[in-house]
Amino acid sequence: MLRQPAVRTVIAISLGAIAGALCRYYLGLGIGHLLGTPIPYGTLVVNITGCFAMGLLATLSLGQVISFHPDLRLLLLTGFLGSYTTFSSYELDSAKLLSEKDLQADLIYWTGSVLLGFISLQLGIALSEWILKKLDRDWLS
Amino acid sequence: MTPSDFLPVWIALGAIPGALSRYYLTLLCAQRFDGDFPFGTFLINLSGAFLMGFLTTELQKISTEQWLNGFATIGFLGAYTTFSTFALDFSNLLKLGNTRRALLYGLGSPLGGFLAVEMGIALAQHL
Numbered sequence: 001m002l003r004q005p006a007v008r009t010v011i012a013i014s015l016g017a018i019a020g021a022l023c024r025y026y027l028g029l030g031i032g033h034l035l036g037t038p039i040p041y042g043t044l045v046v047n048i049t050g051c052f053a054m055g056l057l058a059t060l061s062l063g064q065v066i067s068f069h070p071d072l073r074l075l076l077l078t079g080f081l082g083s084y085t086t087f088s089s090y091e092l093d094s095a096k097l098l099s100e101k102d103l104q105a106d107l108i109y110w111t112g113s114v115l116l117g118f119i120s121l122q123l124g125i126a127l128s129e130w131i132l133k134k135l136d137r138d139w140l141s
Numbered sequence: 142m143t144p145s146d147f148l149p150v151w152i153a154l155g156a157i158p159g160a161l162s163r164y165y166l167t168l169l170c171a172q173r174f175d176g177d178f179p180f181g182t183f184l185i186n187l188s189g190a191f192l193m194g195f196l197t198t199e200l201q202k203i204s205t206e207q208w209l210n211g212f213a214t215i216g217f218l219g220a221y222t223t224f225s226t227f228a229l230d231f232s233n234l235l236k237l238g239n240t241r242r243a244l245l246y247g248l249g250s251p252l253g254g255f256l257a258v259e260m261g262i263a264l265a266q267h268l
Contacts, residue, residue, distance in 0.1 A: 010161060017160030017220050018153040025152055025215055047224040054225035055232070074164075083160045087186040087222035088193035088214075091254040095194065095262065113224075114251055121228045 012071045016079015024084050039105050040093040043086065044113055050085035051117040055124025057081070063132040065139065145207035155216020163221050178242050179230040182223065183250060189222035190254040194261025199268070 001007055028042030035041050057076055061068040068076075090113055097106035144151070163185055170181035196213055227250055234243035 009164075013160050013164055014157045017156040020160075021152050021156035021216055021220050022149055024219060025149070050225040051228045054229050058229055078164050079160055081225045082163060082223040083156050083220035085224035086219040087224050087227060087250070087254060088189040088218045090224060091190040091251075091258040092193045092197060094255055095258045110251065110255070114247070117224060117228045118231065121225075121232055125232070
């Protein structure tokens, strides 16, 4: 059964998704306990770290030096990172902050998530390009 | 023992169909729509945001069961929608040099998602 690509796809995504969602939940709980501030740092930290990992792994897996098995790519990118980061909680948190009339925190959170997510993704891409270049050079020499 | 004692199990059970529907919907949209605009992730994030607003408001009215919340919102919707693919898609559109599409996607997702959450909340309050 495991030889069928369709079955392996479903299993890879499911395993990644379970780990991703549970990491998001427990990290959110932990951060919520540490910082009891109006800004929902849990979702913010999850989304920013997830974007960094996405930039890193998506670029690494497309490089020619390191090869990722397609199932591993599905498990890590589609399953784990897709499920670890979340868009719906981000928008719900924003709506909640707005309904609490905390306009400043709302704007910081709403725009900050997108900006910081984008920046951390670029950092992840830059790091993996550096790793790929270094590996490439070490291999050639 | 109540079902809510197994919250992580409910989250996991919700995350599986959430991530799988995201994957297959993205594939379907890539087949249906040509071009490099990531319609799949766009539609998924907007519909997920709508459902998030609707379900959290509705669940507050009908039950306080933690397991239902864990399964539907933390598990399913959390895994169905994605922030990391949104950022990656946006970055790829920028790299392709298609500024108009990149801005439409990069601004349209957060703005559209915000409107979708508010619409979901409003609909649940009306019912």
